[in-house]
Amino acid sequence: MAGRELSSTRSPRVKAARRLAKRAFRRREHRFLAEGPQAVREALALNGVLAELFATAEAENRHQDLIAQAEKAGVPTFRVSGEVMAELAQTVTPQGLLAVCEFVDVALDKALSPAPRLVTVLAHVRDPGNAGTVLRTADAAGSDSVIFTDASVDPYNGKCVRASAGSLFHLPVVTGPRFDALIPALKDAGLTVVAADGAGEASLDTALDAGTLDGPTAWVFGNEAWGLPEEILNAVDEVVRVPIYGGAESLNLATAAAVCLYTSARAQRAPRTP
Amino acid sequence: MAGRELSSTRSPRVKAARRLAKRAFRRREHRFLAEGPQAVREALALNGVLAELFATAEAENRHQDLIAQAEKAGVPTFRVSGEVMAELAQTVTPQGLLAVCEFVDVALDKALSPAPRLVTVLAHVRDPGNAGTVLRTADAAGSDSVIFTDASVDPYNGKCVRASAGSLFHLPVVTGPRFDALIPALKDAGLTVVAADGAGEASLDTALDAGTLDGPTAWVFGNEAWGLPEEILNAVDEVVRVPIYGGAESLNLATAAAVCLYTSARAQRAPRTP
Numbered sequence: 001m002a003g004r005e006l007s008s009t010r011s012p013r014v015k016a017a018r019r020l021a022k023r024a025f026r027r028r029e030h031r032f033l034a035e036g037p038q039a040v041r042e043a044l045a046l047n048g049v050l051a052e053l054f055a056t057a058e059a060e061n062r063h064q065d066l067i068a069q070a071e072k073a074g075v076p077t078f079r080v081s082g083e084v085m086a087e088l089a090q091t092v093t094p095q096g097l098l099a100v101c102e103f104v105d106v107a108l109d110k111a112l113s114p115a116p117r118l119v120t121v122l123a124h125v126r127d128p129g130n131a132g133t134v135l136r137t138a139d140a141a142g143s144d145s146v147i148f149t150d151a152s153v154d155p156y157n158g159k160c161v162r163a164s165a166g167s168l169f170h171l172p173v174v175t176g177p178r179f180d181a182l183i184p185a186l187k188d189a190g191l192t193v194v195a196a197d198g199a200g201e202a203s204l205d206t207a208l209d210a211g212t213l214d215g216p217t218a219w220v221f222g223n224e225a226w227g228l229p230e231e232i233l234n235a236v237d238e239v240v241r242v243p244i245y246g247g248a249e250s251l252n253l254a255t256a257a258a259v260c261l262y263t264s265a266r267a268q269r270a271p272r273t274p
Numbered sequence: 275m276a277g278r279e280l281s282s283t284r285s286p287r288v289k290a291a292r293r294l295a296k297r298a299f300r301r302r303e304h305r306f307l308a309e310g311p312q313a314v315r316e317a318l319a320l321n322g323v324l325a326e327l328f329a330t331a332e333a334e335n336r337h338q339d340l341i342a343q344a345e346k347a348g349v350p351t352f353r354v355s356g357e358v359m360a361e362l363a364q365t366v367t368p369q370g371l372l373a374v375c376e377f378v379d380v381a382l383d384k385a386l387s388p389a390p391r392l393v394t395v396l397a398h399v400r401d402p403g404n405a406g407t408v409l410r411t412a413d414a415a416g417s418d419s420v421i422f423t424d425a426s427v428d429p430y431n432g433k434c435v436r437a438s439a440g441s442l443f444h445l446p447v448v449t450g451p452r453f454d455a456l457i458p459a460l461k462d463a464g465l466t467v468v469a470a471d472g473a474g475e476a477s478l479d480t481a482l483d484a485g486t487l488d489g490p491t492a493w494v495f496g497n498e499a500w501g502l503p504e505e506i507l508n509a510v511d512e513v514v515r516v517p518i519y520g521g522a523e524s525l526n527l528a529t530a531a532a533v534c535l536y537t538s539a540r541a542q543r544a545p546r547t548p
Contacts, residue, residue, distance in 0.1 A: 137529050142519025170521030205540060245416025245539055247444030255411045255532035258525070262533045265519055266479060 005079045006054075009087045013078065017054065017088055017100050023154050030103045032156035033088070034168075036095040039161070040066050042169035043101050044073065049169070052100035053077040056085050059096025066097070090158040103156065104169060108147070108182070111172040112189040116144035117216050118264055119191055123149045123179060123232060124223040125253065131155065132163025133254040134221060139167035141261035147174040149182060183235045191218040193236040196260050197227050198250050200241035204263055207240045213267040219260050224253050279353045280328075283361045287352065291328065291362055291374050297428050304377045306430035307362070308442075310369040313435070314340050316443035317375050318347065323443070326374035327351040330359050333370025340371070364432040377430065378443060382421070382456070385446040386463040390418035391490045392538055393465055397423045397453055397506060398497040399527065405429065406437025407528040408495060413441035415535035421448040423456060457509045465492040467510040470534050471501050472524050474515035478537055481514045487541040493534050498527050 006014055019025040020033045031051055034043060037059075043050040044066070053070045060067055060079060070077050085094050112119070120138035125131050131153045138146050148155050155161075155173055177185075186193050194207070194217055207213055220236060222228030233239050242256050251259070280288055293299040294307045305325055308317060311333075317324040318340070327344045334341055334353060344351050359368050386393070394412035399405050405427045412420050422429050429435075429447055451459075460467050468481070468491055481487055494510060496502030507513050516530050525533070 133526060133529065136522050137525060139520040140516075140518045140522035140525050165522065165524075165526075167520075167522050205544070208540075209544075242414075242536070243539075244414045246413040246441075248410050248414040248439065248441050250439075251411060251414050251532070252407060252439075252528075254526075255407065255528055258529035258532045259536045262516070263536075265517075266482075270479070270483075 004077070006084055007081045009084055011084075014080070014084055014088065017052065017098070020100065021090060021158060023157070026154070026156050031100055032103065032161065033090070033158060034099045034101050034161050035089055035091060035097065035158075037063050037066060037097055038166050039169075040070070040097050040099045042166045043099050044069055046104065046169055049101050049104060050075045050099055051102050054080045054085065054088060054098040056080060056082055056096040063097060091162070104173060105155070105175045106172045108174050108177050108185055111145035111147065111174045112185065115190050115216065117268060118143045118261070119186065119218040120146045120257070120261065121149065121182070121186075121218055121220040122147070122152045123220055123228060125152045125221060127224055128153045128157040128159035129163045130224055130253045132160035134257045135160070135164040135173070136167040137254065137258045138261055139170050141258075141265045143171060143261060145172040145174060147177060147182065149179050150176045151179070179232055179235075186218045191216045192238065193218045193220065194238045194240055195220040195222070195228055195233055195236040196242065196256055197222065197233060197239050198241050199227070200239035202238060202240050203243045204240055204260065205243060207238060208263060208267055212238055213264045215268075217264050219257070219264065221253060221257050278351070280358055281355045283358055285358075288354070288358055288362065291326065291372070294374065295364060295432060297431070300428070300430050305374055306377065306435065307364070307432060308373045308375050308435050309363055309365060309371065309432075311337050311340060311371055312440050313443075314344070314371050314373045316440045317373050318343055320378065320443055323376050323378055324349050324373055325376055328354050328359065328362060328372040330354060330356055330370040337371060365436070378447060379429070379449045380446045382448050382451050382459055385419040385421065385448045386459065389464050389490065391542060392417045392535070393460065393492040394420045394531070394535065395423065395456070395460075395492055395494040396421070396426045397494055397502060399426045399495060401498055402427045402431040402434035403437045404498055404527045406434035408531045409434070409438040409447070410441040411528060411532045412535055413444050415532075415539045417445060417535060419446040419448060421451060421456065423453050424450045425453070453506055453509075460492045465490045466512065467492045467494065468512045468514055469494040469496070469502055469507055469510040470516065470530055471496065471507060471513050472515050473501070474513035476512060476514050477517040478514055478534065479517060481512060482537060482541055486512055487538045491538050493531070493538065495527060495531050
């Protein structure tokens with residue numbers, strides 16, 4: 001390591017990084033925090049995203065390859081004490097590596113071009129852990145992009161970044177579009193806009209059998225507790241519910257999203273034959 | 275309420291209930307704690323399961339129907355102070371209602387008879403929140419029963435009970451069978467035993483197209499971090515992976531289980547036609 005050691009939690013650089021735990025500061029700096037070797041590796045893979053790297057002596061030892069790679073890329077790296085890492089990290093058991101990253105989100109028109117096949121929209125999703133899990137699932141299911149509307153949680157929230165398990169760095173993420181402008185843009189991009197809602201008239205099986213999911217699709221997922229507002233349900237092309245075969249009242253958001261996105265992924269790869 | 279008021283956290287009855295937060299005491303008493311009106315309602319629906327009910331004055335007021343129903347069923351009910359409820363409840367914002375419940379699990383042979391169509395097995399699952407979410411998803415997907423092997427988390431753990439959102443009360447749950455005895459029992463019950471594992475040779479789509487999932491199926495889900503041990507992978511009929519189409523390394527346990535169980539649910543209802 002380049003010998004720069006920060007041992008005080010009052011060091012201006014530590015304080016500047018620590019502030020990124022707050023959304024207001026993230027917005028101002030266009031930077032966020034990501035913990036652990038996986039996040040560092042993913043950030044390094046994207047040009048110019050890794051802005052600063054903090055490591056404990058132990059982590060520095062264990063991840064020499066990553067530290068060397070960061071230094072080679074000209075990323076300022078700092079060795080910090082366990083106390084400083086505990087102050088910086090947002091987890092109970094910090095992994096000893098903390099990255100300050102530049103925002104990775106892209107503009108909506110960029111995310112929708114070239115013509116996407118599968119898009120995931122989070123509208124009014126408030127729990128950052130849920131949002132991160134949906135992001136990871138959307139990535140796994142082959143979603144071309146993930147859109148967080150203005151009423152959804154910040155994708156750069158530490159819990160969301162962690163739950164995404166690196167997926168925040170894998171696919172184009174869009175933040176902040178208003179829903180009333182978003183729906184026409186999705187339709188213009190050739191997507192059938194389908195909202196997942198427990199009150200949907202069509203079940204997922206019905207939609208599948210009808211061929212609704214065979215073409216390019218944007219899935220819209222709503223709030224954990226109360227779902228989606230009327231104005232969204234009225235504006236989309238279809239409202240579909242995941243069928244409940246047993247006694248459960250509902251599925252949680254992330255599992256419902258997994259079922260919907262994988263049903264689409266399969267339908268697009270093996271369309272119904274009439 | 276029958277006028278029995280407990281205002282001290284040192285009341286023997288409060289202390290006896292509080293101890294049920296620990297697995298050793300749950301095992302000894304064959305009782306567990308469940309919080310909130312939904313859990314109380316579910317427990318009341320099962321004869322003899324609700325053993326004791328604690329309520330704050332506020333919750334008593336809000337849920338008069340439930341309190342009356344419990345008293346009618348001869349369940350000892352106690353009004354407790356906010357302080358006592360905070361001591362009893364395991365959540366940051368307790369809902370004011372806490373039930374002491376008798377264990378609801380059943381023996382394996384009972385859970386497998388009559389011939390089941392869909393069975394969910396948790397092997398080496400350690401996180402109670404994940405286990406509860408899988409239980410809820412298994413219920414939603416129409417699983418006939420859920421089996422926690424001896425190496426898995428306790429389904430009566432408070433976090434598991436909460437994450438199950440009532441499903442612990444909906445379908446037969448089996449706890450504690452050893453895996454080497456379980457597999458033959460599942461096969462004897464006419465089930466194809468399929469393990470979900472990221473290293474599986476067959477993808478879920480391949481298994482679906484081959485008709486593997488059309489008949490009665492037991493799904494086995496493993497540890498969050500390291501999956502399933504060799505001995506289990508060798509003993510099952512098939513090892514299947516959920517396909518990853520994007521950059522994600524894997525899915526989390528609960529979302530992978532949701533995709534597998536719903537794929538089975540659909541396959542059983544609409545089998546492939548050759």
